[in-house]
Amino acid sequence: MPGFRNTVLGAAALLALAAVPAAAQRTLTVGASSAPTGMDPHYHSSNMNNAQLRQVFDLLIDLDSSGGFVPRLAESWRAIDDRTWEFRLREGVRFHDGTPFRAEDVAFSYARVPTVPNSPGPFTPAVRLISRVEVVDPRTIRFHTREPHPFLEHDIAAVFILSRSIHANATLGDFNGGRAMVGTGPYRFVSYAIGDRLEITRNPDYWGPAQPWDRVITRVIPNAGARSAALLSGDVDVIDSVPSQDVPRLEREARVAVFGVAANTTSYIMPDAVRETTPFVTDKQGRPLDRNPLRDVRVRQALSMGINRQGVVERLLNGQGVPADQFAAPALQGRAPGLPPLPYDPARARALLAEAGYPDGFRITIHGPNGWFPGDADVMQAIAQGWTRIGIETRVEVLPPANLFSRATAREFTMFMTTFTANYGANMLRQVVMTRNQATGTGPFNRQHWSSPRMDELVARAMVTMDTAQRDAITADALRIATEELGVIPIHFLRLVWATQRARVRYEPDPRWYTNAMLSHPVN
CATH class of the missing domain: 3.40.190.10 (Periplasmic binding protein-like II)
Incomplete structure (x- = not known):
């Protein structure tokens, strides 16, 4: 060429x-x-x-x-x-x-x-x-x-x-x-x-x-243990996505330096709440359901209440993160102030399923990445266990990230887990939750084609409002609607950790989750 x-x-x-x-x-x-x-x-x-x-x-x-x-x-x-x-x-x-x-x-x-x-x-x-x-x-x-x-x-x-x-x-x-x-x-x-x-x-x-x-x-090096081993052996100078269980050990290593930052990144689950039927939901005998239960907001609320976010962050991720109270991470401009933590309430979740017509629950498969963020596969397993306890028998399938994203974009999944990083709250909603529209460019990451007209109207207004205080108030209202409707189900806000050869490299942790040479500074 x-x-x-x-x-x-x-x-x-x-x-x-x-x-x-x-x-x-x-x-x-x-x-x-x-x-x-x-x-x-x-x-x-x-x-x-x-x-x-x-x-x-x-x-x-x-x-x-x-x-x-x-x-x-x-x-x-x-x-x-x-x-x-x-x-x-x-x-x-x-x-x-x-x-x-x-x-x-x-x-x-x-x-x-x-x-x-x-x-x-x-x-x-x-x-x-x-x-x-x-x-x-x-x-x-x-x-x-x-x-x-x-x-x-x-x-x-x-x-x-x-x-x-x-x-x-x-x-x-x-x-x-x-x-x-x-x-x-x-x-x-x-x-x-x-x-x-x-x-x-x-x-x-x-x-x-x-x-x-x-x-x-x-x-x-997709395997977290192999990355840490490569650093300790001197084969690499810096590693990213340090697994939470390795952070204390690496912090005790005199030849290793550890650098962390609260990320502008939210992990979340995106349910197929749009199609009349969806491929990875059956009754408990394995028979396809005649309607998609995820279209009912009560079912999505039950799923959210079946996630022990505090337990995931404290016990599974060793405190490396913050349980989500909404979709926008704490540092983002325009996030909704004063929202309570998203509740963990298995009893209420079971009651909501019964109200929605699923007293005996159903079976579902959640797809997600392996090696995309620290502990991602373990987080999915913990979520699956929580959902099984409320009556939704849940199977986990993990995929390489590139395969996951291409298949999710093709709408092959009923439910998948991923992350999104943004620099301001309105952009989180514009990119992931707004109605997918090629002409306006909204919703490119709205892979399940969720649509909320009342939230769309607010985000569209926020994107053209020049007054900062007014814009932030509009964005906060839109985030509250997203939290109520659960077209996406937030899980946690990531904390990112890098580790380096202390004598060689000092790392500049970036909340946008960037790993590259420009953030790696020689010690001498």
Whole structure:
């Protein structure tokens, strides 16, 4: 494909690295819990994908670990009015193959996002309110929005910038195969073995501060025990998703440093509360039910009351997390204040099932990931035990994350567990709970096609309300409705833990659940 010169680029990067004296080279080896689901920067908005790809590709602006906006390819920006934002681009930036970065590349990137096929989690919400990207001059871009957009900076910080000349016809296969892995970021692509490892090298021509690592190898180690063992043996320098049971042990290790942060991440269950019949529900003799019990809010309330969230966090996760009281994590702007903890009440749950016409319960299967977040499979087993106690015999099936997400998007499940990370409460609802609508970009992660018109109306208002206090109040009301209706059933707010070789690496924990070289700092 024209413009794909990264095979030569990869060889050049290796030759440049070989020219560095061995003693002066700094190699970072990361043990990651899961692999990217695809290397196209516009394919799947997931924590692992975004964390890895931001090493090779750039954004116009970004959020730092404390939640503040920082310049990247845009050196400055301003709101001209409620519907127009202007961004001033950096001068002299080049893609890794030498192609100049131009204003037209920004317009191309935002136009490309909705065209990426078969995405299990598209970036479309970040671009749907943008009516036009205007190239004012070679260094100035203006975004025109259809309505007032108080969260435009957040949306701009979500989309990686590609090159019109390099990536005009690039497919997911081109990115996965490395041919299209040409960005403007601090590291250059060398190689990628799908589901196994990614290798990158420092970009000597990066527009920003020079990165301290000459070479970075990210190894995918899904087994939590194997990740901890790799760190203790010195095979890797940093690991993510430290299992909760290993945290105390690693904290006692003199050669290991442990870094944790409360994440902007909620684990949740999404029931199929829409279809008249659903595939993984039967009576206790294994016969399909003639109607879907999850359509009844009383059944969803019973399921929620059958989850001992406090017990999950305290006993199963050793305190690494917080039981959920709503969908939005504690740090998120606009979350509903004063909500009581979601109750654990097995007796009331059984009564609700009887009221809904299921006094004897039924059978159900819950699907979920293995190795997506610390203790995920164990959490599902604990939930299944709780539901069995209230009369719903529950089976657990765990899948590799990529397989889970693609099948969930195809609506193959009755019930599945996953997580979502966001920087503000309205975005949690816009992405996961709002009615799925390709034209407006809402609900791309609403994989069960749940719909709540009264909540939709509030979220839509919040997304265009410029006054912060009014917007937060509207968002809080929407979150209360989501908590009442339980189109998603929140479980807990994650606490994330990384561990490093103390003598080599200090890690900067990021509440967005990012693991990469840019957050790994040499000790000396």
